[in-house]
Amino acid sequence: MVVRKEVYDEQDAYISDFHYHNRFDRRRFDPSSHTTPVPASTKRADQARVEPPLKRQRVDTGQPPTRDLKLCLKEQVLPHVSLSIQKLDASQYKVNDIAQQIIITIAKSALFRRRLDETRGYLAYEDEAELAQQASLLVQKLCRELRYQVPPPSSSLNTEILLPTGHAESPPKEATPVTNQPITATSRPSTHRFQRRERHEFKPLERSNQSTSSAPKPSDNLWFQVKDRPYRTAGERELIQRGISSGQSLDTPLDKPIVYHVDFSPDEIALIIKSVNAILHTPLPPTLKSLEILLGEECPILNLLKDGLPGRTNEDIRNFCSDIIAGKTSVVPQLLSTAQKQSEKPRQRPSSQRLSKMASLLFARELEGDMGFGRTRTYMNFQNEAKILIEDEFDQIAEFTNCAGDITTISWVSDGGLICGTTVHSDPHNQQYNKPGNLLICSVGKGTLRAFPDHRIPRPLIKEGQNSTREMRRSQDPWLYSSVVSSDFDPIHRRAYTSSFDKTVKVWSTDTEGNHMECIATWHHEGNVNFVAAAKDGSGRVATAADVPSHAVRVYTVNPDNIDQSPYQSFSCSREDAGDNTKWAYYPATMQWG
Numbered sequence: 164m165v166v167r168k169e170v171y172d173e174q175d176a177y178i179s180d181f182h183y184h185n186r187f188d189r190r191r192f193d194p195s196s197h198t199t200p201v202p203a204s205t206k207r208a209d210q211a212r213v214e215p216p217l218k219r220q221r222v223d224t225g226q227p228p229t230r231d232l233k234l235c236l237k238e239q240v241l242p243h244v245s246l247s248i249q250k251l252d253a254s255q256y257k258v259n260d261i262a263q264q265i266i267i268t269i270a271k272s273a274l275f276r277r278r279l280d281e282t283r284g285y286l287a288y289e290d291e292a293e294l295a296q297q298a299s300l301l302v303q304k305l306c307r308e309l310r311y312q313v314p315p316p317s318s319s320l321n322t323e324i325l326l327p328t329g330h331a332e333s334p335p336k337e338a339t340p341v342t343n344q345p346i347t348a349t350s351r352p353s354t355h356r357f358q359r360r361e362r363h364e365f366k367p368l369e370r371s372n373q374s375t376s377s378a379p380k381p382s383d384n385l386w387f388q389v390k391d392r393p394y395r396t397a398g399e400r401e402l403i404q405r406g407i408s409s410g411q412s413l414d415t416p417l418d419k420p421i422v423y424h425v426d427f428s429p430d431e432i433a434l435i436i437k438s439v440n441a442i443l444h445t446p447l448p449p450t451l452k453s454l455e456i457l458l459g460e461e462c463p464i465l466n467l468l469k470d471g472l473p474g475r476t477n478e479d480i481r482n483f484c485s486d487i488i489a490g491k492t493s494v495v496p497q498l499l500s501t502a503q504k505q506s507e508k509p510r511q512r513p514s515s516q517r518l519s520k521m522a523s524l525l526f527a528r529e530l531e532g533d534m535g536f537g538r539t540r541t542y543m544n545f546q547n548e549a550k551i552l553i554e555d556e557f558d559q560i561a562e563f564t565n566c567a568g569d570i571t572t573i574s575w576v577s578d579g580g581l582i583c584g585t586t587v588h589s590d591p592h593n594q595q596y597n598k599p600g601n602l603l604i605c606s607v608g609k610g611t612l613r614a615f616p617d618h619r620i621p622r623p624l625i626k627e628g629q630n631s632t633r634e635m636r637r638s639q640d641p642w643l644y645s646s647v648v649s650s651d652f653d654p655i656h657r658r659a660y661t662s663s664f665d666k667t668v669k670v671w672s673t674d675t676e677g678n679h680m681e682c683i684a685t686w687h688h689e690g691n692v693n694f695v696a697a698a699k700d701g702s703g704r705v706a707t708a709a710d711v712p713s714h715a716v717r718v719y720t721v722n723p724d725n726i727d728q729s730p731y732q733s734f735s736c737s738r739e740d741a742g743d744n745t746k747w748a749y750y751p752a753t754m755q756w757g
Contacts, residue, residue, distance in 0.1 A: 230284025232270065239286050241271055243295040247302045264311075265301045265420035269294060307461050308482060314465070314477040377455030392425035397491035400499065426496035427483055431472055433656040435464065442467050451492070458488050481509050495561045495610050521552050563612040567600035567644060571660055574650040576659055579608035580677015584647025584661060591625050594643065595635065601644045602661060606678045615681050618663040619644045653705075658721070659685075660705055662692035668707050670726055684726035686719065694754040706756065 236263040244265050251258050269275055278290050286294075305311050395403070403423060433449030439457060440447055456575045457464060465480055472480065486492045528545050568586035582604050588596040600614045622643040625631045630639075645665035652659045652673075657670040659680060670684035686707070694708040703721040714733035722729045736749035 227281075232279065232284075235284045235286065236266060236270060236281060239291055240266060240294055242610075243291065244269075244298050247295070247298040251302070251306070253313075256306055256311055257313060257517065261302060261305045261311050264305060265298055268301060269297060272297075304361040306464075308480050309463070309465060312465075315388045316479070351508065374495050390474060391422075392474040392479070393423060394475070394482050395424045395499075396482045397486055397489070399482075400522060403499075422498060422500045424497075424499040426493050426498070428496055431475070432747070434472065435468065438470075439464065439467050455487055458484055493560075494607055502546075507741055521549065524548055524552075561604075561607055561610060563605060565600065566603060567598055567614075568646070571646065571648050572650045572661075574652045574659065575677075576604075576652050576657075577675065577677030580604065580606050580673075582650055582652075582659055582661070582671075582680070584650055584663070586646045586648075587644050589643060589645065589664070591623075591630060592628055594622070594625070594630050597640070597641060599640075599644055601663075602647045604677070606676075608676075609678065611678070613679075615680070615682070616642070616644065617669055618647050618665050618667070620650055649695045650695055651695055651697045651705075653699070653703070655699075655701045656703055656721075656723075658697070660695045660697055662695040662707060666690060666692065666709070668692055668695055668705075670721075684729075686717075686727075686729075686731075688717075689714075694751060696754055696756055698756050708751035708754045711752055712750075715751050716754070 214478070232287040244262050247265075248258055248262050251261070275294070278286060278315070282290070284323075324387075429449075432451055432454060436447055436449040436453050440443065441461070442515055443462075447456070454464075464484055465477060468480065469475065483492075526544060566585045570583050572584045573581055574583075582602070585601050587598075587601050588594060599616050602615045602618055603612055604615070605612050619642045622636075622639065622641055624636075629635065645663045647661050647663045649662040650660065657673055657675075659673055660668060662668045663672065666688050668686040668688070669682050672683050673680040688707065688709040688711070690710040692707055692709045694706075696706045698704040698706075703723075705719045705721060707717045707719070709715055709717075713735045715736070716734040717731045718734070719729045719731040
């Protein structure tokens, strides 16, 4: 048995600050000869003697502190903006508004924001030069806009020329041409003394009873007494409508209706275009579309209208031009007034009540389900109630009447144009009520409705009843108009299709605006054509369905060179006769492309 004696040197247990990370002094301690670990008490003593590391001292980088956006705009942007608007005439332009808009535009630009972050708020000279150029371009752009131009003073005031009291009237002389001569500052007033003019005695005008009785009486209609026709922007009209809807009715009637908005009529638009054509020598048609083109080219409409419009101020014309640029003009001209009839009742279902009822329906559906008897206290269909509430929010913008009968089909042929078909009276007992208007094309933008008399047949001869008399036949139209029950539109080839009870399908060619169409072909069938559907895949195929027992469905492949003789395939529904019964057949009830 061998006993090893471990020798421990206390000096090895003390570790200097310089050798803090070295657990043992390698120069004095040999691991091969010393295997005894360091006692824990010695480790705690070493940790107590270790001093904490020194704190890192702050180093000054020499960079200035970051400057905020407001100070940068004030010191480096505002001087260039002031220099760019220095030459503007304050009597023609709104200088302060232009400067404010330029600063806002520059501050919101992505380039300025990026350079502001990179330079810590201190823009370089190159940046200032670019900002000065941008400010000059913005000044030129904003000066062309009407909202930054000062409206010219009204020239409607009549100035009276006061003559001296002693001026004698001279006899009329021959007319001489008048030339415009500049007025110089050195011209002096004439020293000629005018002769004294005798003043005649004043005699009051005597009115006779006859003249008094023959004077026209003012109209009883108060609307004809309105002389001014103001025009408000779309935003202002919306705010006024909100105020009127939440107001209360007056107890006493108004003396005159308070009209706050009157749309521009087609005659006024034509007068504006006529004035512009006379000055610019342009052959533009007198339509609203021409006015949109002029405003799109930044044409100064207000400056070209020197005499203005009767009943319209410069502010009204400026508001109208702003609505045209924003695309917020009314489709149908209207007159808005705050006056209400005394018999008018308050709205039974205001928008606030509709919104609250919609929220209540949704909450009840979440808790009770589709039946909703628990919270609504009654059985109701949530889908129908929701549709009713949504439809109550719709506003009517146009209404067209005097059609031949009830509307049976509608097809859009453009963004603002549609075709519609109606039913007609064609029974032998009520043919006297048959009238044109069974096929119409409507232009919502222009507010027009045009009828086409193509779906008609010669009026048949009635042998019995009140329509069989000779007087009745002479008083009626020789044509009998048929019901148009189906229509469709092919947007790729711009062809419309209509089917009628005259046993035909008409093919129509429409313009791009949907204001006019022309019949280019007719497909004859054996019975009343109930359905017509055009394929939307660009193939040009059209399907029709008629009330015939066999070959009721046809699929036409339209031949552009000869649409009348376009080939077609016919289809019949298979049937099985029970007991050799041949008195029944299948008729198409619906039809749609898959």
